[in-house]
Amino acid sequence: MALTHNLGFPRIGARRELKQALEAYWRREIDVQQLKDQAKAIRKKNWLLQKEAGLNLIPVGDFALYDHMLNMSILLGAIPERFNSSQHDTMVDLYFAMARGTSDQSAMEMTKWFNTNYHYIVPEFNRQTHFQITSEQLFDEIKEAQTLGISPKVVLIGPLTYLFMGKETEVGFNRLELLPRLLPAYRNILSRIAALGVQWVQMDEPCLAFELEAIWLEKLSEVYTTLHGSGCQLLLTTYFDAIDKHTATLKALPVEGLHIDVCRAPHQLDAFLPDYPANKVLSLGIIDGRNVWRADLSQVFATLSKAQSLLGERLWIAPSCSLLHCPVDLQLEARLEGEIKGWLAFSVQKLNEIVILGQGLNQGKASIQTFLQESVEVRQARQQSKRIHHPLVQERVKKLTQRECQRHLPFAQRQSLQQHYFQLPLLPTTTIGSFPQTTEIRKARAAFRKGKLSHLDYLEAMRAEIQHVIRQQEEIGLDVLVHGEAERNDMVEYFAEQLWGYAFTENGWVQSYGSRCVKPPILYGDIYRPEAMTANWISYAQSLTSKPVKGMLTGPVTMLMWSFVRDDQPYSETALQLALAIRDEVKDLEQTGIGIIQIDEPAFREGLPLKKSAWAGYLKWAVQAFRVASSGVKDQTQIHTHMCYSEFNDILPAIAEMDADVMTIETSRSHMELLDAFVQFAYPNEIGPGVYDIHSPRIPDTGEMLALLKKALRHIPPHQLWVNPDCGLKTRDWTETHVALKKMVNAAHILRNQLIPIPNQT
Numbered sequence: 001m002a003l004t005h006n007l008g009f010p011r012i013g014a015r016r017e018l019k020q021a022l023e024a025y026w027r028r029e030i031d032v033q034q035l036k037d038q039a040k041a042i043r044k045k046n047w048l049l050q051k052e053a054g055l056n057l058i059p060v061g062d063f064a065l066y067d068h069m070l071n072m073s074i075l076l077g078a079i080p081e082r083f084n085s086s087q088h089d090t091m092v093d094l095y096f097a098m099a100r101g102t103s104d105q106s107a108m109e110m111t112k113w114f115n116t117n118y119h120y121i122v123p124e125f126n127r128q129t130h131f132q133i134t135s136e137q138l139f140d141e142i143k144e145a146q147t148l149g150i151s152p153k154v155v156l157i158g159p160l161t162y163l164f165m166g167k168e169t170e171v172g173f174n175r176l177e178l179l180p181r182l183l184p185a186y187r188n189i190l191s192r193i194a195a196l197g198v199q200w201v202q203m204d205e206p207c208l209a210f211e212l213e214a215i216w217l218e219k220l221s222e223v224y225t226t227l228h229g230s231g232c233q234l235l236l237t238t239y240f241d242a243i244d245k246h247t248a249t250l251k252a253l254p255v256e257g258l259h260i261d262v263c264r265a266p267h268q269l270d271a272f273l274p275d276y277p278a279n280k281v282l283s284l285g286i287i288d289g290r291n292v293w294r295a296d297l298s299q300v301f302a303t304l305s306k307a308q309s310l311l312g313e314r315l316w317i318a319p320s321c322s323l324l325h326c327p328v329d330l331q332l333e334a335r336l337e338g339e340i341k342g343w344l345a346f347s348v349q350k351l352n353e354i355v356i357l358g359q360g361l362n363q364g365k366a367s368i369q370t371f372l373q374e375s376v377e378v379r380q381a382r383q384q385s386k387r388i389h390h391p392l393v394q395e396r397v398k399k400l401t402q403r404e405c406q407r408h409l410p411f412a413q414r415q416s417l418q419q420h421y422f423q424l425p426l427l428p429t430t431t432i433g434s435f436p437q438t439t440e441i442r443k444a445r446a447a448f449r450k451g452k453l454s455h456l457d458y459l460e461a462m463r464a465e466i467q468h469v470i471r472q473q474e475e476i477g478l479d480v481l482v483h484g485e486a487e488r489n490d491m492v493e494y495f496a497e498q499l500w501g502y503a504f505t506e507n508g509w510v511q512s513y514g515s516r517c518v519k520p521p522i523l524y525g526d527i528y529r530p531e532a533m534t535a536n537w538i539s540y541a542q543s544l545t546s547k548p549v550k551g552m553l554t555g556p557v558t559m560l561m562w563s564f565v566r567d568d569q570p571y572s573e574t575a576l577q578l579a580l581a582i583r584d585e586v587k588d589l590e591q592t593g594i595g596i597i598q599i600d601e602p603a604f605r606e607g608l609p610l611k612k613s614a615w616a617g618y619l620k621w622a623v624q625a626f627r628v629a630s631s632g633v634k635d636q637t638q639i640h641t642h643m644c645y646s647e648f649n650d651i652l653p654a655i656a657e658m659d660a661d662v663m664t665i666e667t668s669r670s671h672m673e674l675l676d677a678f679v680q681f682a683y684p685n686e687i688g689p690g691v692y693d694i695h696s697p698r699i700p701d702t703g704e705m706l707a708l709l710k711k712a713l714r715h716i717p718p719h720q721l722w723v724n725p726d727c728g729l730k731t732r733d734w735t736e737t738h739v740a741l742k743k744m745v746n747a748a749h750i751l752r753n754q755l756i757p758i759p760n761q762t
């Protein structure tokens with residue numbers, strides 16, 4: 001019998017119940033027991049839902065109050081020294097201290113989980129790190145599930161991935177040295193799980209999807225030989241990309257099963273199927289866990305039938321990865337248009353697809369014929385739908401020429417034109433776009449959305465805010481001003497709502513980190529911009545000041561990365577459509593007299609494939625899309641871009657290829673580490689490495705910012721250097737913003753005076 005299972009279910013709750021409980025607990029409105037009860041209720045609901053759907057094996061251990069990597073750290077007792085547990089009332093408080101920090105303990109680092117928009121808490125390792133079971137949570141959850149009649153498959157992050165995704169906090173120490181201490185702890189965990197009567201453990205080892213260095217790969221056999229025979233059967237689970245390079249090793253590995261992602265890497269099936277070992281299960285991740293489209297069941301069934309003929313009983317089927325990355329339930333979408341809704345499947349619907357496929361394999365194709373037929377019809381209807389096709393847009397993409405992908409003059413000449421026109425001082429000061437989003441602003445936006453505030457009243461409220469922002473910036477003494485982005489709820493949604501080809505959900509939430517969720521818009525069709533999206537706001541701001549106001553747009557790559565994107569054409573094609581829409585907006589801004597335009601690309605790095613060998617392909621189309629968006633303007637118009645919160649050192653040449661006149665970039669948290677890359681690669685255009693971290697309430701002194709700027713000047717010639725914060729200021733309040741920016745402007749002035757040569761007295 002082909003077994004059906006799931007790798008993980010969204011834990012946030014269909015109506016973000018976990019978010020509400022967490023935030024209520026943090027505000028001290030509920031106590032720890034109430035929080036635990038709420039978490040238990042969510043788990044119960046999720047398990048029963050999966051059981052009722054008809055899955056054979058249901059994941060336990062996929063739930064986390066904050067993050068599943070942090071759960072592993074607590075389970076393994078890898079608690080950094082500074083979180084002396086005696087200071088925390090409960091384990092839960094210790095756990096949150098690690099995730100979020102306290103007044104005197106800084107939080108553990110948080111970063112993106114592979115190439116998803118989910119963030120995990122990075123384990124910290126040093127020579128002192130020891131592992132021993134420190135939390136009973138997992139074992140309690142197993143018992144909890146068993147009481148409900150659930151047959152659990154326990155989910156753990158595998159030892160290799162756990163170590164790999166962590167970071168050393170001690171120089172000269174290599175975290176791989178911890179493996180001999182880590183493996184016994186894992187063995188203990190496995191025996192405790194086995195003692196509870198659990199048969200299967202899903203060992204997530206997604207790090208195998210990277211192109212790992214040999215020293216890591218060599219450990220794979222050692223790890224699983226050590227864990228073998230601990231009482232549970234292990235399903236070594238990989239996702240997000242191909243692992244077929246390691247087919248031979250994996251087939252020989254002493255584990256009872258493998259799970260591979262055949263959505264992101266369909267080709268790898270051909271590597272695994274032939275001579276697949278008789279004593280191993282092969283689980284196929286065949287329903288996409290990272291997107292929202294209904295599967296083409298008949299095509300999937302054909303693939304599975306072929307696999308079944310070779311594997312027989314050893315075939316399992318599952319989503320490609322944990323459904324953590326997918327919204328919960330499409331049924332909650334009452335407002336989504338019927339036609340589009342018919343094309344989609346969220347977590348609950350995806351599990352149904354798995355069950356249907358399992359039924360087909362076990363009871364014969366005829367038993368699911370109606371479902372297969374329906375999914376073919378849905379696919380066809382989607383392909384033919386008028387909503388998807390916009391011939392003009394397709395035509396424009398086809399006709400794109402090289403000329404439209406580059407500015408007329410090279411940077412050096414543009415720079416002198418721009419200098420002549422704007423007459424900006426040396427080390428110009430600016431911000432990244434947003435200013436504090438006060439409660440009043442949010443209220444006005446919400447009231448307008450609900451129809452409680454008239455259009456005119458809303459306009460007035462926003463205009464008043466723009467006026468305020470402009471006055472503040474003038475008072476602070478900034479050189480290039482912004483309008484403040486008060487009208488924007490979200491930098492992607494705001495634009496998506498004004499473009500054709502996008503749909504929106506009411507409850508399509510996906511966890512981003514902790515209690516924070518995002519609701520990515522659904523990009524289903526050709527992208528078309530019916531009218532100007534931002535020009536009114538920006539030109540209003542410009543009418544209030546004689547200083548240049550910078551127009552703010554979200555770039556094509558970020559629009560793509562932060563949406564659920566259509567799967568019926570390559571991303572590169574969709575990126576060009578977005579790029580053309582933004583190009584038109586850039587031109588409109590220019591025409592209304594805006595001379596400086598910033599196209600934000602914070603998600604630029606996120607799109608990088610896990611395998612380095614595939615980077616060039618991605619960078620080529622991503623850079624191209626940015627260039628299409630940005631090069632429709634006169635040479636005198638100054639194009640900015642902004643990137644933040646990732647490492648950029650290794651893709652600096654590609655960033656330079658984007659050919660923005662000015663790039664503002666996050667660096668202050670890493671004390672301008674980025675500049676190290678400038679030794680090898682001289683960044684050719686102007687650049688503003690952020691001089692203060694806007695994600696922290698801490699306001700650095702002028703001297704601190706001055707020191708960072710001086711450090712920057714060692715690598716960047718003064719006429720190329722800008723002065724700005726790290727990122728947008730929307731999460732800060734006005735008082736701190738004002739003080740911080742004043743100090744920043746002051747630092748720029750001091751340095752400017754030092755740089756301008758004192759006229760010769762003789």
Ligand code: GLN
Nearest residue numbers: 432433434600602728729
């Ligand atoms: N312009 C945006 C802002 O200032 C940029 C946000 C971002 O980089 N994520 O908020």
Ligand code: ZN
Nearest residue numbers: 602644727728
């Ligand atoms: Zn940013």
